[in-house]
Amino acid sequence: MRKLIFTVITCLSVLVVQGQQDSIFQAMKLFGLDFTQEEVDSLRGGLEDNLSDFQKIRMQPLPNDLPYSLVFVPPVNLDYISSEQLEVDFQLPGQVEMPAKIEELAFYSVAELSVLLQTRKVTSLELTKMYLSRLKRFGDTLQCVVSLTEELAMEQAKQADEEIAAGRYRGPLHGIPYGVKDLLAVEGYKTTWGAMPFKDQEINYTATVVEKLEAAGAVLVAKLTLGALAWGDVWYGGVTKNPWNLEQGSSGSSAGPASAVAAGLVPFAIGSETWGSIVSPSNRCGIMGLRPTFGRVSKYGAMALSWSMDKLGPMCRDATDLALVFDAIRGSDGKDLEVLKDYPFNYEYEADKVKNLRVGYLKGIFEASGYNKSNDSTTLVLLRNQGIKMIEKELPAEIPTSALGFILSAEAAAAFDELTRSNQDDELTRQIINAWPNVLRSARFIPAVEYIQANRLRYLLVQQFNEMMADIDVLIAPSFGGDQLLMTNLTGHPCVVLPNGSYEAGSSGTITLIGNHFDEASILSFARYLQALTPFEDEHPQMFTP
Secondary structure, three states, rough: HHHHHHHHHHHHHHHHHHHHHHHHHHHHHOOOOOHHHHHHHHHHHHHHHHHHHHHHHHHHOOOOOOOOOOOOOOOOHHOOOOOOOOOOOOOOOOOOOOOOOOHHHHOOHHHHHHHHHHOOOHHHHHHHHHHHHHHHHHHHHHHHHHHEHHHHHHHHHHHHHHHHHHOOOOOOOOOOEEEEEEOOOOOOOOOOOOOOOHHEOOOOOOOOOHHHHHOOOOOOEEEOOOOOOOOOEEEEEEEOEEEEEEEEOOOOOOHHHHHHHHOOOOOEEEEEEEEOOOOHHHHHHHEEEEEOOOOOOOOOOOOOOOOOOOOEEEEOOOOOHHHHHHHHHEEEEOOOOOOOOOOOOOOOOOOHHHHOOEEEEEEEEHHHHHOOHHHHHHHHHHHHOOOEEEEOOOOOOOOOHHHHHHHHHHHHHHHHHHHHHHOOOHOOOOOOOOHHHHHHHOOOOOOOOHHHHHHHHHHHHHHHHHOOOOOOOOEEOOOOOOOOHHHHHOOOOOEEEOOOOOOOOEEEEEEEEEEEEOOOHHHHHHHHHHHHOOOOOHOOOOOHHH
16 A cells, blocks of 8 residues: 555656646747756756745835836936026917906917916916816817816916916916826825726825926816726727817827827827827827837826836927927926936027937838838928928837847836736637737736846946937937837937827827937927927817817
């Protein structure tokens, strides 16, 4: 009997060992590795030790807002960064008249509204009530509002009016209503991240960007939708709509900000981008967006998706407005480890000086691009007719940029590890293969070594992109041409996207202006120049026009 038991135990042990070996060899195939039998026998104990360590780590609570200790600091062209902050003149309109109906202000620019507020032709309270009314009337139609911050807005508007009346004017955002993407924490209100598992979540502090806007005197009226966990335009309450075409989603993930700005529900909003989340919905809804340099705007209080790729930026209908809002939100706060220094923002706008900027364009991508090619070609012709000389440029091609995209997936899987392991990802609305639940699961199989190697190549990519940009101030690119969108999100370079086609004529589209690190001033002034040459910012979706 003892011999039989011993034989059974021995056989089971052999099967366990064999099973482990089979698993290791199968894993080796998944990761493209080739070890000998002897090498596999040697490493098995190490794998068991690793698993034990993993299990200990998983027992520790890791909230989404816990910082990532490996800080991404891209190498920059220091020659393009000003050493001192100069006084900035945004050249706001001298005179702005009130329209016959206050609701006609819905599509006025921030710059125009600021003049009306400063000259006390309208009050912040009147503006705030008007925008809140539009948000209530059209929010469900567009499915772009998560929650109204009405009580807070009324308090901030009253305070703004009192301060302006007393001569304590804070600047061009004083009394201006706005909205934020609902991945930014606002104390006293839900922060849902657009995802069912977090739809009742409250975070007991306020994001730095919101605090900076409050300090500038702006009035928060709404928290706006985002695709669940910052992907697409599908959130737990539905699909956010494009105001120009209600049969179409607004794209994402800054879906609500783009939709609300395009429909005149807010004059500006704050969005975020990791890989196209400002660019894409701006393109879809026909507005303008600024993706600042990585490390320029604090992400404290924002949902972390990818610590080394997330950026926060303004979304508006006017290039001057982008500059005004950016100026208010930029700078360090001592909380976001990647915002290391308050570099100057020496914005300047004079048409003649803008024409002296050194401009490049991605010749090969413009020639190869299919989407929006006609509008893009027209833009280049328009600029040449204004005497703008453009230098032919090509993106760095030695490093396979698309192969580095899993950096985002790996970081997102870490940010939402508990969601995946608890199976709460089953509650997310989108459950297709190309959606977060499946992507986060598959990302668990990205080896740490490959993640590190990809980031080392990323460093080289930044250096190569800097070399390409060394003799220019502005690089013009098709918004979705080649690898530029992923490449510049990896390298951390800033960009402005603005309309270069007509929604009313059925030929909508956008063009992208890329700048050197921390030189948002050049691309914003060039965007203002280009905007002045086109009529597209004056187009508004008919259903939402007063």
